[in-house]
Amino acid sequence: MLEREFSAMDDLVQLTRDKDKDKDVAIITINNPPVNALSPSVVQGIARAIEQVSKDDAIKAVVLIGAGRTFIAGADIKEFGKITSGKAQRGAGLLPLLLQIEDVRKPVVVAIHGSAFGGGLELAMAGHYRVAVPNAQLGQPEVKLGIIPGAGGTQRLPRLVGVAKAVEMCAEGNPITAQEALKLGLVDQLIEGDLLAGAIAFSRDIAAKPLRKTRERNERVRNEKEKLGVPEQNASIFAAAREKAHTKQRGMMSPLAAIDVVEAATRLSFEEGCQLEQKLFGECLFSDQSKALIHAFFGEREVAKIPDIPKETALLPVDSVAVVGAGTMGGGIAMVFANAGFPVLLKEADQPALDRGLATIQKNYQSSVKRGRLTQQFVDERLQLIKPTLSYNDFDKVDMAIEAVFEGMALKKEIFGQLDRVCRPGAILASNTSTLDIDEIASATSRPDAVIGTHFFSPANIMRLLEIVRGKASSKEVIATCMQLSKKLAKVGVLVGNCRGFVGNRMFGPYRREAQFLVEEGASIESVDKALFDFGMAMGPMATGDLAGLDVGWRIRKEYRHLEKRGVRQPFAEDRLCELGRYGQKTGAGWYKYDENRRPIPDPEVNEMVRGWARAAGIAQRNISSEEIVERCIYALVNEGARILEEGIAGRAVDIDIIYLNGYGFPAYRGGPMWYADTVGLDKVYRRISEFHQQHGELWEPAPLLKRLAEEGKTFAALNRESAVMA
Numbered sequence: 001m002l003e004r005e006f007s008a009m010d011d012l013v014q015l016t017r018d019k020d021k022d023k024d025v026a027i028i029t030i031n032n033p034p035v036n037a038l039s040p041s042v043v044q045g046i047a048r049a050i051e052q053v054s055k056d057d058a059i060k061a062v063v064l065i066g067a068g069r070t071f072i073a074g075a076d077i078k079e080f081g082k083i084t085s086g087k088a089q090r091g092a093g094l095l096p097l098l099l100q101i102e103d104v105r106k107p108v109v110v111a112i113h114g115s116a117f118g119g120g121l122e123l124a125m126a127g128h129y130r131v132a133v134p135n136a137q138l139g140q141p142e143v144k145l146g147i148i149p150g151a152g153g154t155q156r157l158p159r160l161v162g163v164a165k166a167v168e169m170c171a172e173g174n175p176i177t178a179q180e181a182l183k184l185g186l187v188d189q190l191i192e193g194d195l196l197a198g199a200i201a202f203s204r205d206i207a208a209k210p211l212r213k214t215r216e217r218n219e220r221v222r223n224e225k226e227k228l229g230v231p232e233q234n235a236s237i238f239a240a241a242r243e244k245a246h247t248k249q250r251g252m253m254s255p256l257a258a259i260d261v262v263e264a265a266t267r268l269s270f271e272e273g274c275q276l277e278q279k280l281f282g283e284c285l286f287s288d289q290s291k292a293l294i295h296a297f298f299g300e301r302e303v304a305k306i307p308d309i310p311k312e313t314a315l316l317p318v319d320s321v322a323v324v325g326a327g328t329m330g331g332g333i334a335m336v337f338a339n340a341g342f343p344v345l346l347k348e349a350d351q352p353a354l355d356r357g358l359a360t361i362q363k364n365y366q367s368s369v370k371r372g373r374l375t376q377q378f379v380d381e382r383l384q385l386i387k388p389t390l391s392y393n394d395f396d397k398v399d400m401a402i403e404a405v406f407e408g409m410a411l412k413k414e415i416f417g418q419l420d421r422v423c424r425p426g427a428i429l430a431s432n433t434s435t436l437d438i439d440e441i442a443s444a445t446s447r448p449d450a451v452i453g454t455h456f457f458s459p460a461n462i463m464r465l466l467e468i469v470r471g472k473a474s475s476k477e478v479i480a481t482c483m484q485l486s487k488k489l490a491k492v493g494v495l496v497g498n499c500r501g502f503v504g505n506r507m508f509g510p511y512r513r514e515a516q517f518l519v520e521e522g523a524s525i526e527s528v529d530k531a532l533f534d535f536g537m538a539m540g541p542m543a544t545g546d547l548a549g550l551d552v553g554w555r556i557r558k559e560y561r562h563l564e565k566r567g568v569r570q571p572f573a574e575d576r577l578c579e580l581g582r583y584g585q586k587t588g589a590g591w592y593k594y595d596e597n598r599r600p601i602p603d604p605e606v607n608e609m610v611r612g613w614a615r616a617a618g619i620a621q622r623n624i625s626s627e628e629i630v631e632r633c634i635y636a637l638v639n640e641g642a643r644i645l646e647e648g649i650a651g652r653a654v655d656i657d658i659i660y661l662n663g664y665g666f667p668a669y670r671g672g673p674m675w676y677a678d679t680v681g682l683d684k685v686y687r688r689i690s691e692f693h694q695q696h697g698e699l700w701e702p703a704p705l706l707k708r709l710a711e712e713g714k715t716f717a718a719l720n721r722e723s724a725v726m727a
């Protein structure tokens, strides 16, 4: 325990002295749980502590450290919303504090554990030295929130790690480990064991050394190259960074702004560089992109909180699982659990299917090793965890069983009846079904409260989304456990209600339907894909169909044809392509042709064919703008999303947004379909949908919730808050 020699500045920032005999090291501890975000009060508290230690001649060095699980996760992101909504003024921020720290005339040693992110790293760089525990992480993740470092990070970082690494860290936003930071000169020493004790000892070691202000550093490194670089090399570094940003962060403005400002560090003085940083930071902060990305950041955390399931809900133990079916999904799900360290029993119907499933798992792991994503040792350990079987022996020992057999109700019920007989009481019984009724599946067991849907997305070991489907009887404990489990599996779990297609696929139906209608009305296949790709979708809808396999939807449509309302227009081109054996990538042709590397090649014949079919069906052909393509497809998502909200299939609009950002390639900088609709304005979206209703008939009937919100001048996001208040 630290002794408090000074009165505490306030609870958020404490100033104490070391307990050694000399008591000449001051310790400033930031204590703002959970992540020590730099709220305005924390900034003021640190400034007061620094002022006090500067005046005290008995103090020879200062250690700045974070209390709790982490150093500092950055500026308080909640403040940004207050600023952009006009509820708070944008002040000078952290910049003056960092100059104040750098100007202290005794060494300030920053001691880092957990994360030094964003403003946290910027603050650390204003210290004269940095020490860190080996597993600490350091980064400037601001671009992921649509902003750039706003407290001199773009100017100090290149002075410490060099231009190439600084531009990478600021533009891509990924953290580096303390080990790497040590090599780069961002950290001066790693501390094994007690961080505070190590930092105090370090501060004594360097007390006599001359102080180095980061903003004045431009020394030469070993290879005789200055950290701020030389013009010719810098030009190619920044050109490469811009090119990468255009492809990897397509459509985002913050990475390009970050690159501009790091580049400015190589041309301008520190002060001028900071001025430019402030200007671009402000432009980014007030952009729609940043608001959307901040919505996505908090949304990802909000979806974990279920209004009617208290935080204290007891969790069931899940330490081992069984997966039934080792096909496309079952194999991937087994990998997901094994990757997270769970022993997995993998059951198949017969030996050839089991061998095929295991071979695919091995192939997938090997390709990750080849690409350098996983080590061979990691893979060997994971494979050890997967135990293949053809029987239900040992199912009584697992805590959870996940069924991933063919999509068919009779088979699913048979499997669940079996699981009910063999699994221990209290085990969770989950289905990976993508369309079937969870309640009906649960009815095959004597314990429907233990049954739940865990809808993984393909490829399960890659896609982050996990829809957790709540049956009528699913118990709160089972739901809470699955939500928590999703985190352990590195997935984003979103709770959804039970209906055909749940949330994601149910909305995707109208989206792909409109894409097909547009092609049938005269838009080329490529123009539909291009319009949505340019909107920011990871892939156009036609290419997505080819990837997933056009035959999947075709089979489902054939099964459910009897439910279609007569006289309502249905797309037909995709079914005709399937009848011609064009199933997409798997058959080498679908909407596109595919070469041996599965690269899509536009096929003029298909465009011609569809035009012919459409004319024969009496569909007028016309030129269709990209704007209409985007509106028709994206508003189809929004209208269905509004119905889903109304029916309570999704609890909040943000749940839908997080599903679309993590499972359907919706651009994060647009915040998800419901957030995007709010950004456009629900009155405008409603008007356009009403026009489509007039032009294209009843499939476009506006959702009553959308109509109400548009008329009341409200947003889907406000509805989130309304329901949160009600809960």
Ligand code: 3HC
Residues within 6 Å of the ligand: 034, 035, 037, 070, 073, 074, 075, 076, 077, 078, 094, 115, 117, 118, 119, 120, 122, 141, 142, 145, 148, 149, 150, 151, 153, 298, 301, 302
């Ligand atoms: N501001 C406000 N709240 C924050 C926050 C921040 N910077 N970082 C995290 N939180 C909140 C989360 O919303 C969450 O709140 P909740 O419990 O109410 O849901 C809580 O802290 C815990 O966060 P996580 O659930 O994410 O906890 P993890 O342990 O999984 O992750 C983390 C911790 C790695 C630090 C992660 O929270 C993170 O990446 N945070 C954001 C980091 C970031 O983007 N920093 C840059 C901020 S912008 C900036 O600094 C601008 C500067 O240049 C001026």
Ligand code: NAI
Residues within 6 Å of the ligand: 324, 325, 326, 327, 328, 329, 330, 347, 348, 349, 350, 353, 357, 404, 405, 406, 407, 408, 415, 432, 433, 434, 435, 455, 456, 457, 458
């Ligand atoms: P798949 O056809 O690739 O695999 C199904 C496997 O189940 C086969 O290997 C089969 O041999 C096995 N199986 C059948 N009866 C069995 C039994 N009695 N015991 C053990 N194994 C048995 O199917 P896929 O694509 O993996 O789909 C599985 C489930 O996941 C389906 O419910 C599907 O709707 C759902 N799903 C599929 C997605 C996809 O993109 N393929 C995405 C999300 C969900």
